[in-house]
Amino acid sequence: MSGETVPSSGIVLEGIDDVEDYVWANEGVELWDQYRHVYDHVENGNQAFRQNRFEEAINNYTRANNMKPGDPIIIGNRSAAYMRISQFLKDRSATDSEYGPLSGLDMTTLAELAFKDAEKLMSLQENAVRSYILKANALILLERYEMARDIILSGLQIDPFSNILKASLRSLERMPSSFTRTRDHDRPERTDDFDCTLCLKLLYEPITTPCGHSFCRSCLFQTMDRSNKCPLCRTVLFISSRTCAISVTLNNIIQRIFPQEYAERRSEQGSLINFGNDLMPLFVMDVVIPCQKFPLHIFEPRYRLMVRRIMEGNHRMGMVIRDPATDSIADFACEVEITECEPLPDGRFVLEIESRRRFRVLRSWDQDGYLVAEVEWVQDIPPRDAIDREDLQELTNNAAEDARSWLSTAKAATRDRRKLEVLYNIEAMMPNPQDPERFSFWLATLSNRRPSERLELLRIRDTAERIRRGLIYLRAEAPGCRVQ
The missing domain is CATH 2.30.130.40 (LON domain-like)
Known part of the structure; x- marks a missing residue:
């Protein structure tokens, strides 16, 4: 797509003077009977578009979309046709309107329909430059110039060499800043366009589902703990928290437009983590x-x-x-x-x-x-003096020798591979006897204790007492019987 059109605002609309042809070879010969009418409608729509019969083109694209929903070429072409009519009405002089009144949708509604199709196209082809071109042009027609600039910059991250996006950016930058501020009315006035429909707050780390809906990442997967369906349209979602990526473009736009509110959302989310x-x-x-x-x-x-x-x-x-x-x-x-x-x-x-x-x-x-x-x-009460420390260390060393002997006997007596693996894992967890408190807990893991007994071990703050109890438990349990 090439060429440009200039609306009365003086901003050049780039890349909407032509539409894309429907290449049937991409569909496969076996689907010809099913989709040949789609091909015909798109071809008729493209012909009408090129002859400036935009309403006829839209009707053909809509019929094609009803037969084959979600086709990016159909949606993109219809978005361009909506924009061409919106642009025509926007540039029409007052005299023309007085002597030749027109019926049908107004220019703003047409631009909003173009924007909706462009957003749908972006959800289908997030890495396609065409979706950024169409969305930026729709935002320009809606006089949302700052958002249009953000979309263009995001598109240039996808394709830094896009001449159409570069030309659109130059056109926006030539506009007086006072004009863009007036037209944007100002950016700080928040609407719910960027709100999550689950938490009703600004989208944070947004994920756009295959069905085209955007939610906070945490909100979406919290609902998916109970159901694998989209919270809005109930479409079954085959996504997981490990493989589903955040929508980088949408996230960047939200951070740029609402930096303070986004920082508050980040802080709020951080407190949960x-x-x-x-x-x-x-x-x-x-x-x-x-x-x-x-x-x-x-x-x-x-x-x-x-x-x-x-x-x-x-x-x-x-x-x-x-x-x-x-x-x-x-x-x-x-x-x-x-x-x-x-x-x-x-x-x-x-x-x-x-x-x-x-x-x-x-x-x-x-x-x-x-x-x-x-x-x-909680930590144990430390020994009162050097003598107590020496006594505790001696008790720990002797208990360590008893534990090693018990483990050696248990491993020799065990023939079950699973039980043997558990014993080796317990042995690997054995701490250094130079840390008596930690060792005292490990000693208790060698025997099967009831929850009430384990809880009592957590409450004890005397290391020597816990070691003595651990030895009593160990001696009461026959080697090899630890694993049931």
């Missing part, structure tokens, strides 16, 4: 103690949301149990780190987690269906 040192999202399941490693299957919608946010942050959460007597969460829990995360196609997660530090829950509250707690990190 980066909890801070004393805040912890909680997974309510079981009592975990430090120095454990195990797999975890996440399938509940609330926890799928939580895991996505955790994986964008520090990969850590708290593992806590609910007390059946009080129906409230236990006062002590353990921090775990997600070391491996495998998203499944249906939105579930398979995790590998390792337990880290224990903490005490000060208070908790609900956030989007899961619990978040203010926590206090």
Whole structure:
């Protein structure tokens, strides 16, 4: 497409003086019977367009679109035809309108229809320069010059050598700044055009679905935890958080037009991801103690949301149990780190987690269906003097020798490969005996303990007492019986 037309505003409309031909070879011979009428309508529409019979061209393109929805050539050609009529009405003198009144749609409505088709084309072909050319021209006709400039700049990122986009940019830059500010009325006046229809806030990290709707990335996948359909049109979506990319063009435009509001959205989203040192999202399941490693299957919608946010942050959460007597969460829990995360196609997660530090829950509250707690990190009371430190270290060293002996006997007595693998994993998690507190927790992992016993181990702040209990548990359990 080449050439230019000049409306009364003085801005050159580039690239809408011709339309694209429909190349049937792209469809395949086997589809000729199904789509030959589409081809005929497009050809008739193109002929009418080139003879300046734009209404006839639009009618033909609309018939073709009804038979084959979502075809980029049909949508792009119709957008250009709408613009040509809108441009004609905009440039028509008052005298012509007085002596020859016209019926039909007004120039603004036609420009809005052109803009709608251009947006649809961009959703189908985001990397096609033609979609940027058409959308920029539609915005110029709507006198939204700053947005038109943003679209042109985005298009030049796709094709820096596009002469049409360069010419359009030069035309806009020649306009007096006062004229563009007046026509834009001013950019700070926010409409809901860039709002997410789910959270009703400015789009943040927008994703445009194959059906043409845009949502905040976090909002879209939060709804997909419960259904795999578009929240607006109910089209089934085959997308995942791992493979679906943010709409870079739309995101850049929003940041450029609404920088302050976008920064507020970024800060708001960041608070959901980066909890801070004393805040912890909680997974309510079981009592975990430090120095454990195990797999975890996440399938509940609330926890799928939580895991996505955790994986964008520090990969850590708290593992806590609910007390059946009080129906409230236990006062002590353990921090775990997600070391491996495998998203499944249906939105579930398979995790590998390792337990880290224990903490005490000060208070908790609900956030989007899961619990978040203010926590206090807990450590054992250190030995009072050098003699106590030496006694604790000697106790730890002796316990380490007992544990190694127990593991050696257990591995020799085990014939089951799965049980043997678990024993080797436990052995690999063994901390250095020079860290008695951490070692005391690892020692307790060698035996099967009830949740109430593990919770009591978290509450104990005497390292020597925990080691002694660990040895009692170990001696009461026969080697090889650790894994059920």
